[in-house]
Amino acid sequence: MSFDAAAVRDQFPILSEIIDGRPVHYLDNGASAQVPRAVLDAVRKYETTGRANVLRGVHRLAERATDAYENARAEVAAFLGVPAMEIVFTGGCTAAINLVAYAYGALLKPGDRILISELEHHSNIVPWQLLRDRAGIELDMVPVTTDGRIDLEKLPRLMTPRTRLISLAHVSNVTGAMVDVAAVVAAAKSVGAKVMLDGAQRAPHGPVDLPTLGVDFYVFAGHKAYGPNGVGVLWARPELLEAMPPFMGGGSMIGRVTLAETTWAPPPRRFEAGTPPIGPAIGLGAACAWMRTLDWTGAHAHEMTMVQQLMDGLQEIDGARIFGPAGLQNRYPVVSFLLDGVHPHDVAQTLDSFGVAVRAGHHCAQPLMDRFDLDGTTRVSMAPYNDRSDIDALLTGVRHAARTLR
Amino acid sequence: MSDQLYQERIVALAKARTGAGKLTAPTGSARRDNPLCGDRVTIDVKVDGQGRIAEIAHQVRGCLLCQASASALAAAAVGRDAAGVAMLRQDAERAVGRQEGEAAEPFAAFAPVRAHKSRQECVLLPFEALKDALP
Numbered sequence: 001m002s003f004d005a006a007a008v009r010d011q012f013p014i015l016s017e018i019i020d021g022r023p024v025h026y027l028d029n030g031a032s033a034q035v036p037r038a039v040l041d042a043v044r045k046y047e048t049t050g051r052a053n054v055l056r057g058v059h060r061l062a063e064r065a066t067d068a069y070e071n072a073r074a075e076v077a078a079f080l081g082v083p084a085m086e087i088v089f090t091g092g093c094t095a096a097i098n099l100v101a102y103a104y105g106a107l108l109k110p111g112d113r114i115l116i117s118e119l120e121h122h123s124n125i126v127p128w129q130l131l132r133d134r135a136g137i138e139l140d141m142v143p144v145t146t147d148g149r150i151d152l153e154k155l156p157r158l159m160t161p162r163t164r165l166i167s168l169a170h171v172s173n174v175t176g177a178m179v180d181v182a183a184v185v186a187a188a189k190s191v192g193a194k195v196m197l198d199g200a201q202r203a204p205h206g207p208v209d210l211p212t213l214g215v216d217f218y219v220f221a222g223h224k225a226y227g228p229n230g231v232g233v234l235w236a237r238p239e240l241l242e243a244m245p246p247f248m249g250g251g252s253m254i255g256r257v258t259l260a261e262t263t264w265a266p267p268p269r270r271f272e273a274g275t276p277p278i279g280p281a282i283g284l285g286a287a288c289a290w291m292r293t294l295d296w297t298g299a300h301a302h303e304m305t306m307v308q309q310l311m312d313g314l315q316e317i318d319g320a321r322i323f324g325p326a327g328l329q330n331r332y333p334v335v336s337f338l339l340d341g342v343h344p345h346d347v348a349q350t351l352d353s354f355g356v357a358v359r360a361g362h363h364c365a366q367p368l369m370d371r372f373d374l375d376g377t378t379r380v381s382m383a384p385y386n387d388r389s390d391i392d393a394l395l396t397g398v399r400h401a402a403r404t405l406r
Numbered sequence: 407m408s409d410q411l412y413q414e415r416i417v418a419l420a421k422a423r424t425g426a427g428k429l430t431a432p433t434g435s436a437r438r439d440n441p442l443c444g445d446r447v448t449i450d451v452k453v454d455g456q457g458r459i460a461e462i463a464h465q466v467r468g469c470l471l472c473q474a475s476a477s478a479l480a481a482a483a484v485g486r487d488a489a490g491v492a493m494l495r496q497d498a499e500r501a502v503g504r505q506e507g508e509a510a511e512p513f514a515a516f517a518p519v520r521a522h523k524s525r526q527e528c529v530l531l532p533f534e535a536l537k538d539a540l541p
């Protein structure tokens with residue numbers, strides 16, 4: 001049976017809302033995805049039947065809360081194919097990358113090198129610049145090909161004996177290109193470097209098999225993966241978690257505190273100082289469980305069919321062109337395009353008047369925009385609940401913008 | 407379909423590109439960026455002995471609203487000093503609903519932006535650059 005997008009859509013209450021008299025064609029999933037009933041129910045259940053702090057109480061609500069929180073950790077771990085104790089809940093994807101930049105960065109020495117790419121989100125650039133300025137680390141950049149992929153042919157030349165970490169977007173939030181992880185891991189191994197993937201745009205498209213990928217760190221955001229805001233995930237190899245000092249100090253992350261010194265709790269608690277985002281983490285656990293129930297072979301084929309429909313439709317519009325891979329290979333349904341003579345913000349604003357939600361601008365990837373001398377792009381980012389009607393509404397809006405704004 | 411923002415007059419102002427380009431020997435020049443959306447405006451001016459704008463040119467890398475505003479500003483600013491430019495800004499702010507009162511032409515054309523809070527900065531950015539370019 002073919003993939004039933006309507007059945008998926010029915011599970012997302014917001015997608016049947018009528019806003020200003022019309023349904024929403026939500027194609028801004030790369031910024032924040034919508035939330036299914038399973039997630040809303042899990043959060044509601046915690047808030048109404050099990051709300052308490054975690055890890056500190058002996059009363060029943062506290063035990064319920066702790067169980068639900070640890071169960072969420074197990075659900076996230078199952079989604080990534082790793083043991084639960086290797087999962088750290090953070091405040092978000094950005095927080096997870098900053099955690100690694102700080103705590104793994106603490107193990108580095110001046111002159112050590114970190115390699116990122118030109119297409120990274122600012123959250124995978126700025127934490128490394130801060131580390132560079134704080135600790136004398138050198139930053140190297142892998143260039144990007146004209147079709148918006150990380151240019152892995154250039155990778156071997158950029159590896160040095162001092163390269164300690166390669167940190168790349170698993171899937172680009174601008175072009176949708178997926179990086180060839182095996183090639184990155186092989187290059188890293190040649191000099192003994194670690195690999196971190198920013199999975200913010202990959203996690204919303206189904207379970208990730210970390211043991212097969214062979215990377216060392218993986219991060220993603222809850223709100224882009226059908227979960228709540230305010231929670232993100234860091235996975236790292238246990239020996240790395242064990243070696244890293246805490247990022248923040250506070251409650252829960254300690255072994256024993258005296259006024260003179262403190263011993264640290266073992267991971268993952270070492271990295272979860274203070275009261276964690278309990279409700280959001282429980283919601284994210286439910287989102288990961290929900291994602292594991294979907295038929296991703298069908299969902300991916302459905303998403304790629306929509307990408308093809310979008311590409312075909314844009315091809316018929318004078319002056320419209322894709323910025324990113326032209327084909328469907330090794331890509332996810334995040335598609336940036338340009339419309340000659342019309343600024344991306346004006347495209348997006350026009351689309352809003354057609355009830356279509358997209359993102360326009362630099363997508364927090366200014367170095368990539370500078371590299372290609374772009375003001376920005378209009379970005380269409382899809383989820384399994386989207387369908388042909390969303391793409392058709394979008395194309396109608398783009399044609400209108402092309403006709404009236406230039 | 408409601409498409410009130412891009413009314414013909416705004417589109418026409420943008421397309422007119424009044425003052426688009428650079429001056430060869432400006433007395434002042436300034437660039438302003440909007441970090442949120444990436445709009446970027448550079449304004450060159452040549453100011454006479456009385457502090458009045460004799461010539462003005464702009465380069466806009468930005469949206470249609472920003473282009474239309476720069477175009478309207480270039481048409482209206484010649485002959486004005488800093489105080490006169492401030493009056494124009496008041497018109498623009500009135501048009502987009504940031505200040506009370508009636509907006510005069512040409513900025514009255516921007517009234518549709520009133521309903522689009524996130525786009526108001528696009529209209530005001532050329533004024534920011536011009537303020538910095540003036541002595």
Ligand SMILES: Cc1ncc(COP(=O)(O)O)c(C=O)c1O
Binds near residue numbers: 124364
């Ligand atoms: C590739 C990528 N990395 C990191 C982030 C940052 O996520 P957050 O802002 O949720 O921390 C995003 C969000 O836009 C992203 O697309």
